[in-house]
Amino acid sequence: MTHARQFGGGRGGGPFGGITQRGGAPPDVIAILATVFVTFTLQFFALTAIVPSLLSLTPYAWRYGFVWQVATYPFVGHGGPSVWFVLGLVFLFFFMRDVFYQLGRTSFWKLMAWTCIPAALLALLVDAGARLIVGGPIGSQPLGIMQGQWMLWAVIITAWASLNREGTVLFMFIVPIRAMWFVLLTIVLAFLGFLGTKDFAGFLGICAAVGLTYSFLTPGGLRRLRREGWLRLQSWWLRRKMKRLREKRGFTVVGDDDQDRWLN
Numbered sequence: 001m002t003h004a005r006q007f008g009g010g011r012g013g014g015p016f017g018g019i020t021q022r023g024g025a026p027p028d029v030i031a032i033l034a035t036v037f038v039t040f041t042l043q044f045f046a047l048t049a050i051v052p053s054l055l056s057l058t059p060y061a062w063r064y065g066f067v068w069q070v071a072t073y074p075f076v077g078h079g080g081p082s083v084w085f086v087l088g089l090v091f092l093f094f095f096m097r098d099v100f101y102q103l104g105r106t107s108f109w110k111l112m113a114w115t116c117i118p119a120a121l122l123a124l125l126v127d128a129g130a131r132l133i134v135g136g137p138i139g140s141q142p143l144g145i146m147q148g149q150w151m152l153w154a155v156i157i158t159a160w161a162s163l164n165r166e167g168t169v170l171f172m173f174i175v176p177i178r179a180m181w182f183v184l185l186t187i188v189l190a191f192l193g194f195l196g197t198k199d200f201a202g203f204l205g206i207c208a209a210v211g212l213t214y215s216f217l218t219p220g221g222l223r224r225l226r227r228e229g230w231l232r233l234q235s236w237w238l239r240r241k242m243k244r245l246r247e248k249r250g251f252t253v254v255g256d257d258d259q260d261r262w263l264n
Contacts, residue, residue, distance in 0.1 A: 026097060032096070032152070033089050033096070035075045036077040037089060040078065040079070043078075044081065052076045055068075055069065056072075057146070062124045070117050073146075073151065074152050075148070076147065089149065095156050098160055099111075099159045099163065111155070112155065114216055115209045116151060119205040119209035122208045123204060126201040126205075127143060138198060138201070141199055142199060142202070143202045143205070144202055145193035145199050145202040146205040146206050147202075151205075154190070154206050154209050157182050157185075158209075158213040161180050161183050162183075162214050165179055165180055
């Protein structure tokens with residue numbers, strides 16, 4: 001993909017000004033956060049608690065074929081009822097709105113798919129391997145720290161920091177922090193969650209999402225890796241093709257290790 005133009009960069013750039021003043025609330029962003037809030041609410045009622053349970057990322061994805069969970073889990077709200085959950089969604093809205101406007105709808109959803117799904121697959125692989133080795137789950141809340149709004153925070157904050165590398169955010173509206181420091185902060189918060197839950201699979205899932213987001217939005221990142229892989233594949237195929245042609249025509253090429261290089 002083409003690297004998006006950097007809006008809101010420079011001193012004072014942030015999710016509460018700049019590009020956000022150019023438009024209203026994107027329907028996609030509203031739909032995502034509304035879904036997170038609704039699924040968060042459903043978990044507190046006996047009749048509807050099954051819905052977020054089925055949509056969250058669980059070992060059932062690899063044990064019983066609940067494969068849809070690798071795509072639905074970022075949109076299922078988790079945690080206890082508190083004002084911090086609501087405030088978190090409010091702040092997430094501003095960052096997500098900036099990222100959406102900077103990337104556009106298509107690239108925004110590509111970002112979500114190319115980060116959340118591989119991160120879930122890695123976490124499930126680690127969880128399955130751990131259960132096979134130790135005979136049970138690792139941690140008190142397997143895959144818990146990468147659920148719902150936590151994964152959205154990891155992807156969106158890393159995306160915003162990658163798109164606004166020179167921007168700053170006034171932490172607590174007082175302390176200016178460079179945008180790229182938020183990537184490290186995301187990893188630190190995930191590590192603290194790991195210390196509290198021992199959720200190793202979830203921690204690796206968060207780290208994978210952060211790394212994939214950064215690569216996806218960094219010039220020469222994921223795009224360069226894809227191109228290099230394709231070029232290596234082409235080189236291998238051409239070498240194989242040339243070898244077959246030499247064998248067919250009866251030519252012999254002396255290897256590079258020989259002192260005299262000649263074609264017979």
